[in-house]
Amino acid sequence: MQVSQITEILNKEKIDSDAWNQILPIVYNQLKSIARNVKFGHKKQQNLNTTSLVHEAYIKLQKNESLNIEGTKHFYRLAAMAMRQILVDSARSKLRKKRSKEENSSDEQDYLLEINQQVTSANEIIEIDKALVKLESLNPRLAEIVTNHFYGGYTFEQIGDMLEISKRTVIRDWKKAKAFIFSQLD
């Protein structure tokens, strides 16, 4: 898919789930490759974190095509979802390799896991994700706030902006969602 097609989809006011699923893997791969570049490329000294990663992907996309306000919001939401997927996939693959006792193979997983500075244990990431999947079915908005804050690294203010709710509500929801997730971890 061309960049212009991606932006065209993102710039729509409403995105149906088909289109959404179509671009998710693209953003997923883009974030991954930027992360790889940051880690192993020239920019080694740069700090690797979610926000900078997502931001860089945004700039890349914005370079050629312009995202409108809607598009930007959609992009950030999408990027957080992709980040979540990346982390979960890396955690899974790390655990799998650990189980099969492969040596020296988890380099990539490690650096991807590093991106999220809050949680580094692969186990924890998977547990959190399980709780989050559950929460999604109970209250999708809470789950989305967690995805955006925890995986996207966005501030409550930004999230309020994206989801068009007040910052106060975001904070309240975040606390509640966090409480739920903790209640699921044992």
Added chain:
Amino acid sequence: MNKEIWTKIESIYDQVIEMDIKERVRFIKDHADGDDVYQQVIKMLKSDTQFMEEYPGLVSNTDNLTNHEPTSLGHFKVIKKVATGGMGRVYLAQSMHSDVTIHVALKTIRVELTNKDLEQKFQNEKQILSRLKHKNIASLIDAGVSEDKIPYIATEWVEGKSINDYCADNELSLNNRLNLFKQICSAVSFAHNKLIIHRDLKPDNILVDSNAQVKLLDFGIAKIVDESNNKQTQTQIYTPDYASPEQINGELCTVGTDVYSLGVVLFEILTDSKRFDLSGLIVSEKIKAICEPKVLDIKTIGSKSNIDNALLNIINKAMHVDQSRRYQSVSLLSADIDNYINNRPVSAMKDSLLYKTKMFLLRNRMASFLSTLVFLAVITGLYINNQQVKLKLQEANKSQVMLEFFQDILKSASPSQGGSTNITVKEMFDSGIAEYDFIKISDPYVQAELSSQIGQIYGQLGNQEKHKEFLSNAIKYYGENLTTSHNIDAYLRYTTDIGASYTDNLEYAEASDYITASLAKIKDYDLNPVHLAETYLELATIYKELNEFKDIKDKPKAKEYLDKAESLVEGSDNYMVLGEIEFFKHNFGSVSVEQAMQYIKNAELLFEKGQQGKYNPNIESARSVRANFLMRIGNYQAAAELHDVVRKQTIETYGNDNFIGLITQADNLNILGKFHKSRELLAESLTVHKQYNLPKDPPYYGSLLYTAQVMVEFQEFEKAEALFQESFDFFTKILPEDHSYLKISNGIRSELYLKSADDIKLQQAKKLLEGYLNADIKENKLPMYFKYSLTIKLGHINLYFGEYNNAYHFYVQAMSMTENNSSRFNQAKAYWELKTGLALSKIKNGDIGGFEDFHESKKQLLIRVSNDLWYDNFFKVD
């Protein structure tokens, strides 16, 4: 866990999280139906560390916390508990005495009335409070002490939301929020007049009912609690987030205490956020946060909130740590809110010129639009000018106020400040504000300096009249005071500017007279060579234009001034002026198109070199002239590409609404056959023109011509004809009779008659166009691209009238022009019109072999025109 159960969990959780920790377990027990709901809420609360610290091992040992709940107090029957606050609990209750069910809010107060004195005091307060009748205050119904010695107060039951939730949930506008706040003020002010201070104003005590009526709760109750408690516990009663420094310090509460809390409330309802986030702070830190607050500034709040500088000043004044610096009464605070709502200067705001100006503008509802184009140009200009003003003013040590004023404008105009009360420089100048306030300056030097700045801004805003007026004011002073090199140089520079202003109005003779006379006046002074070169360049331009428009053979003079200019700056590193000189050279008739383009390219390089990272519009204008040259020689593709570069740069710099940018692009699209898009852009350009009040100048009338041309393609002949006429009238007024532009205009117009099948007018047009071509054989003055399109048009017209032989003749002639220009002509729609016409005229002349050519060409043509109706019908073999 399914969704249904979750909803219950969420609802209980949402309620208990707002409660006092001690009350939570009880509440959960009472409301959780089912163990899984209970367990889940408890589990979720466990993540609340505060909760855990307070009650370790809570989950296993909940029963200890059971609390005694009264079933009745005095003559009130308790229905249910609704909240627990710092002072006590609140119940929904109902009077057992009354026949009608009257719901009341029943508050128990967490004090023990240990002696008769206190009980008497309580009764006194009750008397006072019962007199407090105001539509925005929940009225006191009764107060007393229960058999268990629990004091209670019964007030009107208010069904509503706390003001902050109400504002946030309904996404109220700024004005609505302010009006609610005024209701609060009116209630508090009323109470103050009765010598009652609230002491605990906070959003939770300010409810808004479904009629958007504000109701204040708990008036004066804090005092009762206050006086019946010993000093040590006092501070715990207040919600620290809203308590004034004097309350925190245990000092006397005054009217100012309520003013302070109102300031906090105002902040919170306007920003949907907390003024103080005291959670997690220890007591000493809380005290510090409240008693030594930093004055809020707009940067820390962020541009997203409703708050601008004026409101912020109101809040800061209300919340001043020093009571004597706050509003001295709530009515004064309310009056300032009124001022704000009505766009009058608020008293809290510094009495700055800028602020008054802004308010003046808003009050008069002046120019509520923003011209990105002009806006940015002005900002850049202002910035540079401002730096200059700064230096000069320092030099003269004068009028610091003026300097600040300009800086303030700059700040308010900065995009990052965006907000409803921010104005643009354009708005400011459109309103005539420049004269309104600055010109009352007594120092003639400062006045001249400012006049010239203002004049230049007007120039950038496209207001030539004001531009000239202000510059003339300034130059008068400099002319009379040719005492410093600064004044002499200013005189020279503004001479050029004023000259240019005449030029822009097409008043060439006036321009030349003005500059020459002015130059004579300062000829004996030592002049800045760069500025003098610019003056000469202006003269060269004037003579060039004189030659072009009024047909005065004065090109040698243009050349003479150009040489003068060049000799002044030659070899210097003043790339901007050098670029302009180089650019100018393309104007001379002796220069071939290729050479002209080379000059322009050179100029572009020089501009780039001189640009030094800053954006320079000269590059864009040079590029766009070069693109027009490319178009003129038929290299449409390259022209389109270059136009595109220019367009992108222009959009980047000025935003998407540059008038000239839009029409240039539209014309280009038209040539490429993309009528729909072209029309769209033209419509946009006219909107932009109207929106920004741009002058009706040659580009404007040019755009009318383009618009008419595109309308013809959509068969809107009447509208097109009106526009043609309007445009043509303008140009006949300012151009000599045989100027090529008028011919071009008539050439384009002939399409209207052809496409609307207006035989009579078409015959006239045919004669006219043939006349042009014949005259050109002698003088060879028509631009080639025009000769080419004219010839094709004559082919079409002859085809239309059935004069196939003539048609064929014209088509062949046009075709020969494309051969001279090799591939240049073959991109555009006109080329395929020509090929189709040629093939068709061959067939009509009896050459049957032209069929294949015809079909192929017609196919190519129809691909290239976005509205093919006419083309399909016109080129038809019967």
